[in-house]
Structures are given as structure tokens and as C-alpha cells.
Amino acid sequence: MKLNKFVLALFIAVGVGWFFPQFGSAQSGIPLNTICSAGIAFIFFFYGVKLSPEKIKAGLKNWKLHIVIQAATFIICPLLVLICYPFLKNExxxxxxxxxxxxxxxxxxxxxxxxxxxxxxxxxxAAIFNASISGLIGIFLTPLWMGLFLQQQSDVDFLQIYFRLMIEIIIPVIAGIAVQRGIGRWAARYGKQLAVFDKSVIVLIVYKSFAESFYDGTFSGMQWNDLAIICVITIVLFFALYGIIYLISILLAFNREDRITALFCGSKKSLVHGTVFSKVLFGNASFAGFMLLPLMIFHAFQLFIVSYIAGRFGRKE
Structure with a gap:
């Protein structure tokens, strides 16, 4: 229910951005850009604080499972979308x-x-290990993948992107790891409050991104059939990735527990990382809100469908 409420809050933020876009625009006197940047830095600082070196070391043993999950996340999934690129016909x-x-x-x-x-x-x-390590790998691989196409956008400064990546994400993670022994127990004790803080920052970034897009008219040329196409594409992408992971886990003769872990960790995408990465990668670009639309649809869908599948697996045990 908490996750569903969070998704609801995200769509409410989009609605607020539609009715009140002026507060999230670049012309607004409210320093939302600075607030969001500071929020991102704190999110990744505490991400570093909560990383467990012991669990990461212990999880290195099951290397086949880890390779499948990370390859599905960062290689297979992007390639599934990349193969469609030559068929694009218009802007x-x-x-x-x-x-x-x-x-x-x-x-x-x-x-x-x-x-x-x-x-x-x-x-x-293995799930804890892969979920933790995936975020660290994404800090480096997501910008590299996007850099192949962002350089074609005239209003995107890629050097500035990497500077923000260093200041808002990499340095805070390193700082969090460095002070882990000192405040690790405190962070664990107030984990629920930190989770609320993370989600609040995400909601604010979503509002700002969509408000800016609405204010600049990015969605003005978008039709309802475009939204339907995005919904269909994201759902097809999920099932295609899920099916490929399932076949690989069968071919590699994974046991039941490892197959479940591969399916659930390899087929999901992080709304938290996606939202903060969008802030770093796209900054104040007018299309920032548009970039988040498939992610929000995918996130809501994966919560419902994976919860259903997880329940079925649990009952079969």
C-alpha cells in the first residue's frame, strides 16, 4: 500500500505540474533546482551509508546469477530498445x-x-547483493548509454552532465561509505524516515520536470495515441525482458530460488534512480518530464504484475 500511495503521489505531482507549471519553470523565483540537487546528494549519501560491505562480499560467490541479472539490466534491456532505432521516421x-x-x-x-x-x-x-550493486553500476553505465544519443541534442552539455554526476551522486556515495561506521546504525534506526525523505525528493523532482515541460509546451504536440503507444511499448518491454531472463535461467539450470531472483531483480527498473538521473542528465531541458513518462508507467505496472507473480510463486512453495 505504501508503494501504491507513492505512485499515486507521483501522478498527483504531474497533475499539479499541469495546473501550476509556473512554480516549476526556470522563470520561477522558487529555487527548486537547488533544492532538488541538494535532495539528490542526500539520497545518494545515505545510499552509501546503507551499503553493506559484508553483504556485498558474501554475495560475490554466486557469480552466474549476478552476471545474468546485471547483463539483463544493463545490456539486454537497452539492446531490445536499440534494435528499434533504425525504424524511427520522425522527431x-x-x-x-x-x-x-x-x-x-x-x-x-x-x-x-x-x-x-x-x-x-x-x-x-543474492537479491540484496544485486539490488545494491545495480545502483552503483548504473551510476556509470546509464550516462554512458544515454551519451550515445544525448550528444545529438543541441541543448545538452555532456561535460556539464558529468560534472553534476560527480557532485550530486558519486561524491555523496563515496562520502556515505566513508562515514558508514559512524552513522550506519543511526541510518538503519531511522530507515523509514529516510525512505519518506527519498520519496519526497522524487515527488518534487517529478513535479519540477513535468511543470517545466508543460510550461515550455513540450507535450503540446503529443496525442492520446502517443500515450497509448508508450503504455504498450513499456508493457511489451517488461514481458520481453522477463521472458528472456526466464529462458536464460532455464538454459543455465538455475534452481528455483535463483530463477526467482533473476526474474525479479533483472526485469525491474528503479524509479528513484531514474528520477534523480533525469535531473542530472537532462537538467532544465524542456523534455525532462517527457523522459520520465515511460518510467512512471513501467514502475506502476511492474509493482502490480510482479506482486501478483511473487504471490503465485510464494503459494506454490
């Missing part, structure tokens, strides 16, 4: 494709992947 199709490609390059979720694997009675230590 609107290219924008839709780029937003779906951004979704495909993102890391896996952390909390919901672990919860779903636990519900389905899969390999929980």
Missing part, C-alpha cells in the same frame, strides 16, 4: 524512443526487488 517517434531507451538503461530497484524476492521465497542474499 516525435524519436522522442518517444529516447524516453523508452532511458528507461531501458536504468538500474534495478532496491527495496521492492528484495521484498518481492522474499515474498516469492527466492534467494534473498
Amino acid at each position: 516525435q517517434q524519436e522522442m518517444i524512443w529516447l524516453s523508452v531507451f532511458f528507461l531501458a538503461t536504468l538500474p534495478s530497484t532496491v527495496s521492492s526487488s528484495v521484498v518481492m524476492v522474499a515474498m516469492a521465497k527466492g534467494n534473498l542474499p
Whole structure:
């Protein structure tokens, strides 16, 4: 229910951005850009604080499972979208494709992947390891994938992107790891409050991104059939990725627990990382809100469908 309320809050933020876009625009006197940047830095600082070196070391043993999950997340999923690139015919199709490609390059979720694997009675230590390491890998691979196409956008400064990536994400993660022994227990004790803070920052970034897009008229040329196409594409992408992971896990003769972990960790995408990466990668670009649309649809869908599948796996045990 908490996750569903969070999704609802995100769509409410989009609605507020539609009715009150002026407060999130670049011309607004409210320093939302600075507030969001500071929020991102704190999110990744505490991400570093909560990383467990012991769990990461212990999880290195099951290397076949880890390779399948990370390859599905950062190689197979982007390639599934990349093969459609030659068939694009106009600028609107290219924008839709780029937003779906951004979704495909993102890391896996952390909390919901672990919860779903636990519900389905899969390999929980491996899920914790892969969910944690996926976010770290995504810090480097997501910008590299997007850099192949962002350089074609005239209003995107890629050097500035990497500077923001260093200041808002990489340095905070390193700082969090450095002070882990000092405040790790405190962060664990107030984990629920920190989760609320993370979600609040995400909601604010979503509002700002969509408000800016509405204010600049980015969605003015978008039709309802475009939205339907995005919905269909994201759902097809999920099932295609899920099916490929299932076949690979069968070919590699994974046991039941490892197969569940591969399916749930490898087929999911992180809304938290996607939202903060969009802030870093796209900044104040007018299309920033558009880039988040497939991710929000994918996130809502994966919560419902994976919860259902996890429940079925759990009952079969």
C-alpha cells in the first residue's frame, strides 16, 4: 500500500505540474533546482551509508546469477530498445524512443526487488547483493548509454552532465561509505524516515520536470495515441525482458530460488534512480518530464504484475 500511495503521489505531482507549471519553470523565483540537487546528494549519501560491505562480499560467490541479472539490466534491456532505432521516421517517434531507451538503461530497484524476492521465497542474499550493486553500476553505465544519443541534442552539455554526476551522486556515495561506521546504525534506526525523505525528493523532482515541460509546451504536440503507444511499448518491454531472463535461467539450470531472483531483480527498473538521473542528465531541458513518462508507467505496472507473480510463486512453495 505504501508503494501504491507513492505512485499515486507521483501522478498527483504531474497533475499539479499541469495546473501550476509556473512554480516549476526556470522563470520561477522558487529555487527548486537547488533544492532538488541538494535532495539528490542526500539520497545518494545515505545510499552509501546503507551499503553493506559484508553483504556485498558474501554475495560475490554466486557469480552466474549476478552476471545474468546485471547483463539483463544493463545490456539486454537497452539492446531490445536499440534494435528499434533504425525504424524511427520522425522527431516525435524519436522522442518517444529516447524516453523508452532511458528507461531501458536504468538500474534495478532496491527495496521492492528484495521484498518481492522474499515474498516469492527466492534467494534473498543474492537479491540484496544485486539490488545494491545495480545502483552503483548504473551510476556509470546509464550516462554512458544515454551519451550515445544525448550528444545529438543541441541543448545538452555532456561535460556539464558529468560534472553534476560527480557532485550530486558519486561524491555523496563515496562520502556515505566513508562515514558508514559512524552513522550506519543511526541510518538503519531511522530507515523509514529516510525512505519518506527519498520519496519526497522524487515527488518534487517529478513535479519540477513535468511543470517545466508543460510550461515550455513540450507535450503540446503529443496525442492520446502517443500515450497509448508508450503504455504498450513499456508493457511489451517488461514481458520481453522477463521472458528472456526466464529462458536464460532455464538454459543455465538455475534452481528455483535463483530463477526467482533473476526474474525479479533483472526485469525491474528503479524509479528513484531514474528520477534523480533525469535531473542530472537532462537538467532544465524542456523534455525532462517527457523522459520520465515511460518510467512512471513501467514502475506502476511492474509493482502490480510482479506482486501478483511473487504471490503465485510464494503459494506454490
